[in-house]
Every structure is written in structure tokens, then in C-alpha cells.
Amino acid sequence: MIExxxxxxxxxxxxxxxxxxxxxxxxxxxxxxGQSGSGKTVLMxxxxxxxxxxxxxxxxDGRNLLDMNxxxxxxxxxxxxxxxxxxxxFDSETVLGNVMFPLQMxxxxxxxxxxxxxxxxxxxxxxxxxxxxxxxxISGGMQKRVAIARAIALNPKYLFCDEPNSGLDPKTSIVIxxxxxxxxxxxxxxxxxxxxxxxxxxxxxxxxxxxxxxxREWVGDMSQIYTTAxxxxxxxxxxxxxxxxxxxxxVSHEKSKP
Amino acid sequence: xxxxxxxxxxxxxxxxxxxxxxxxxRGRIFLRRTVQEIxxxxxxxxxLVIIISIFIGAVIAIQMQLNIASPLIPAYSVGxxxxxxxxxxxxxxxxxxxxxxxxxxxxxxxxxTMRVTEQIDALEIMGVNSANYLVLPxxxxxxLFMPALVVICMATSLIGGYLVAVVTDLITVSRxxxxxxxxxxxxxxxxxxxxxxxxxxxxxxxxxxxxxYVKGGALDVGKASTNGVVASSILILLFDVILTKLLLQ
Numbered sequence: 001m002i003e004x005x006x007x008x009x010x011x012x013x014x015x016x017x018x019x020x021x022x023x024x025x026x027x028x029x030x031x032x033x034g035q036s037g038s039g040k041t042v043l044m045x046x047x048x049x050x051x052x053x054x055x056x057x058x059x060x061d062g063r064n065l066l067d068m069n070x071x072x073x074x075x076x077x078x079x080x081x082x083x084x085x086x087x088x089x090f091d092s093e094t095v096l097g098n099v100m101f102p103l104q105m106x107x108x109x110x111x112x113x114x115x116x117x118x119x120x121x122x123x124x125x126x127x128x129x130x131x132x133x134x135x136x137x138i139s140g141g142m143q144k145r146v147a148i149a150r151a152i153a154l155n156p157k158y159l160f161c162d163e164p165n166s167g168l169d170p171k172t173s174i175v176i177x178x179x180x181x182x183x184x185x186x187x188x189x190x191x192x193x194x195x196x197x198x199x200x201x202x203x204x205x206x207x208x209x210x211x212x213x214x215x216r217e218w219v220g221d222m223s224q225i226y227t228t229a230x231x232x233x234x235x236x237x238x239x240x241x242x243x244x245x246x247x248x249x250x251v252s253h254e255k256s257k258p
Numbered sequence: 259x260x261x262x263x264x265x266x267x268x269x270x271x272x273x274x275x276x277x278x279x280x281x282x283x284r285g286r287i288f289l290r291r292t293v294q295e296i297x298x299x300x301x302x303x304x305x306l307v308i309i310i311s312i313f314i315g316a317v318i319a320i321q322m323q324l325n326i327a328s329p330l331i332p333a334y335s336v337g338x339x340x341x342x343x344x345x346x347x348x349x350x351x352x353x354x355x356x357x358x359x360x361x362x363x364x365x366x367x368x369x370x371t372m373r374v375t376e377q378i379d380a381l382e383i384m385g386v387n388s389a390n391y392l393v394l395p396x397x398x399x400x401x402l403f404m405p406a407l408v409v410i411c412m413a414t415s416l417i418g419g420y421l422v423a424v425v426t427d428l429i430t431v432s433r434x435x436x437x438x439x440x441x442x443x444x445x446x447x448x449x450x451x452x453x454x455x456x457x458x459x460x461x462x463x464x465x466x467x468x469x470x471y472v473k474g475g476a477l478d479v480g481k482a483s484t485n486g487v488v489a490s491s492i493l494i495l496l497f498d499v500i501l502t503k504l505l506l507q
């Protein structure tokens with residue numbers, strides 16, 4: 001479980017996060033949602049230690065990230081997997097090389113054992129047969145899956161995903177969402193997904209944190225989002241006619257239930 | 259203002275170097291990467307070094323002959339002057355200015371692209387010291403291989419002058435070869451090698467520094483690459499003066 005307590009962050013006198021508090025549960029897909037510029041990326045970067053908040057606490061199962069020294073942060077990072085918006089695969093390495101990279105850096109297993117583990121991760125994301133290809137030779141969706149395989153190679157306790165569906169077609173987005181959800185439940189990972197993809201919100205959002213103008217505005221799950229009275233959240237989630245129709249249907253369906 | 263920002267940049271460079279010169283996480287991976295960098299930055303530069311050296315060596319020999327043609331100056335002076343120009347300045351300073359363009363821009367753009375595509379962030383999140391992992395093999399590889407490039411440059415430049423003697427009737431071959439051997443000072447070779455090692459460090463570290471701290475997109479990678487080449491060229495010229503004063507006086 002990750003707990004964020006009263007996290008504040010400013011840039012050049014402009015406050016981007018105003019005392020945000022939230023809890024990200026183990027074994028659940030935790031979604032951070034919000035408009036562009038709302039502060040969700042800053043929150044995500046603060047969570048993984050790429051940014052230092054001005055104040056507050058970030059507790060990884062009780063261990064405060066902001067009180068840790070460099071060595072402790074390094075150790076914690078071995079428990080973290082991250083999926084970047086642009087996949088961030090190493091261009092000079094093959095698909096297999098990318099997945100094996102964390103194993104080579106942080107384990108002392110024989111090569112064959114590391115290869116076996118990497119191949120298992122690739123199989124898990126349905127990419128068997130692509131191991132000798134380079135990132136430039138595979139599609140965006142496949143690159144995302146390679147990044148997921150790399151992120152889970154070391155059996156992380158925490159998985160962070162920054163806009164995992166960015167640049168993908170709807171069908172591939174659903175595949176990635178389902179994969180992330182399955183992996184979260186299968187390995188009991190604390191998964192935190194930063195997204196503004198409404199399909200993800202309504203499809204896999206088990207714990208949704210809505211950030212608006214640097215404030216945590218709303219917390220709930222995908223079933224509660226249809227009936228929320230929060231105006232900003234409604235405007236954000238049900239901005240398109242399609243989603244407005246979906247909400248009408250779901251709400252009327254709920255009302256007609258005995 | 260310029261002084262303050264230059265000092266701030268120098269401070270950031272020093273902090274960056276402190277991160278670069280940490281103990282590598284994995285010795286074997288470090289060695290493998292260093293060999294790869296020797297191949298990419300050093301061995302791949304050999305064709306360019308040979309082509310430039312042959313032509314510049316030939317031009318130096320021709321210009322020496324045309325400019326010092328006098329009954330008072332012995333004919334072998336052409337070979338002697340060509341040799342000393344090559345050993346003292348061309349094979350190290352001028353060669354490194356050329357390599358600052360080729361190798362420096364290669365390093366800055368590679369690391370800069372890794373920064374803007376979040377590959378460096380990915381390394382950091384994994385708990386890898388990205389500065390050490392990416393930059394140290396480049397610096398060590400290039401510094402180790404630079405003396406080899408300088409020796410190749412020295413040899414091919416003198417061959418360039420020799421070809422002028424063979425192909426044209428400007429200089430006689432025997433006079434040119436005699437000039438190459440006359441009044442030879444071994445220290446000049448060492449002087450060139452010492453300078454080149456310092457310049458190699460400047461090229462690799464300064465270009466890496468500019469690439470590592472890129473912010474923005476593709477356009478900024480290009481700018482960082484240019485800034486890296488300009489800064490390392492200026493530093494090469496500055497250290498050329500300092501090292502010449504220290505080593506030749």
C-alpha cells in the first residue's frame with residue numbers, strides 16, 4: 001500500500017499540488033485522473049522519486065520515501081516497476097535485452113536463468129517470438145507490452161504507469177488495460193496508473209483519485225463515478241456525448257433494478 | 259551575468275562528474291559497454307582520421323615547399339617542418355577539434371535523445387546511476403583509444419607528405435625522408451599523446467554533460483549537441499595553450 005499525506009509541490013512560486021492525500025491499495029488498479037495541467041504527472045513523479053515534494057509524506061508500506069537516504073531510495077526502487085508514456089525502451093537493446101536489463105543489473109543469477117525469466121515475462125504479455133527484434137521494429141502497442149514485461153521482470157511490489165494508453169488505438173488500449181489489471185491481481189501488486197483515458201477509468205478503475213487544479217477532488221471506484229455529484233469530475237469524465245449516453249443508460253438501468 | 263552562469267554551469271558539471279565517477283553497479287556490464295564505446299567512438303573514427311590526415315599532411319608538405327623555398331634553407335626542411343607541425347599540433351589539437359564535431363555531437367545527441375524519450379528516467383527509476391552507466395564507458399573508452407587515433411594520424415599525415423614527394427616534382431623523396439628523421443625529438447610524440455588524452459576527456463565529458471541535461475524535444479537535442487561541440491572546442495583551445503606552456507617550456 002502507498003499512502004500520500006499532505007503532499008505539496010510548487011514551481012517558481014506557483015503551487016501545483018495543494019496538500020494532496022491519497023491511498024493506493026495493494027492488489028488494486030489505482031487510477032490518478034485529471035485534466036492536462038491538473039498536477040497528476042507531478043504527483044506521479046513525486047511518488048516515484050523523480051521530483052521532491054516541498055512537504056508531505058509518501059509512505060511505501062510505512063516507509064517514508066522523503067526520509068530515505070540515497071541507498072535506501074536505491075533499494076526501494078528495486079521494488080518498483082514503471083511503464084512510461086513513450087515506453088522508454090532502450091533503442092540499442094533487443095526486446096529480450098530490454099527485459100533482461102533489470103535482471104542483469106540487480107540479480108546475480110546465471111545467464112540462462114535470467115533469459116528464462118525474461119522469456120516468461122514476454123510470454124506473459126503475449127510477445128513470444130519477438131525477443132530478437134529491436135524496439136524500432138515493433139508497433140507502439142508491442143513496445144508498451146515489452147515495457148510491461150520489463151517492469152515486472154524483478155517481481156515489483158509497486159507498478160507505476162504513466163498514461164499507458166497514450167498513442168494507442170482503442171482496441172490495443174483495452175488489451176493493455178486488461179493486461180495491467182490481470183498482472184495487478186495475479187501478482188498482488190500496488191498498481192498506480194496515471195491516465196485520462198475514459199475507457200480505462202470505466203473499465204479497470206478500482207480506486208480512482210481525481211485531481212483538479214492541484215487538489216484531490218474525489219475518490220471512489222468505477223461504479224460510483226456514474227452517480228457522482230462532483231461537477232468537475234462529471235465535466236471531465238462525461239465530456240463526450242458517448243459517455244453521457246453511457247451514464248444515462250447505466251443510471252436508468254440501476255434505478256430500474258428492484 | 260555571463261560569469262555567474264558560467265560558474266553555475268561549471269558547478270553542475272563538477273556535480274555531474276562526481277556522479278559519473280562512481281563505482282559501476284556491475285563490473286562486467288561496464289567492461290562490455292566500454293568495449294562497445296571503443297568500437298563506436300574510436301574504431302569507427304579511424305576512416306575519417308585517415309582521410310583527413312593524408313590530405314592535410316600532403317597540403318602541409320606542399321605549403322612548406324612553396325613558402326620556404328630559399329637557397330639559404332636546406333631542402334630537407336620541408337620534411338622536418340611537416341613532421342613537427344604534425345607531431346606538435348595537427349595530430350592532437352586539430353584532430354581533436356575535428357573529432358569534437360564527430361564524436362561530441364554523436365555523444366550529446368545519443369544521451370539527449372535518451373533523456374527526452376525518458377530512457378534516462380527509466381534507468382533512474384530502476385535504481386541505476388544513469389550518469390555512471392551511460393557516460394563513464396564513453397569517457398574511459400574514448401580516452402583509452404585516443405592515443406591510437408593520434409598515432410594513426412601522425413603516421414598517415416607523414417605518408418600524405420611522402421605521397422606528394424612521390425607523385426609531384428616539388429620535393430625529392432630522399433630529402434623529404436631525410437627531413438622526417440632530422441633533429442627528431444621523441445618528447446614531441448609524448449607531448450602530442452598527453453594533450454590528446456586531456457582533449458579526449460574534454461570531448462566525451464562535456465558532450466555527455468550537455469546531452470544529459472537536455473530539456474524539451476528533438477529541437478533541444480540538436481541545440482545541446484551544438485552547444486556541446488562549441489563548448490568542448492573552446493575548452494580544447496584553452497587547454498592547448500595551457501598544456502603547451504606547461505609541457506614545452
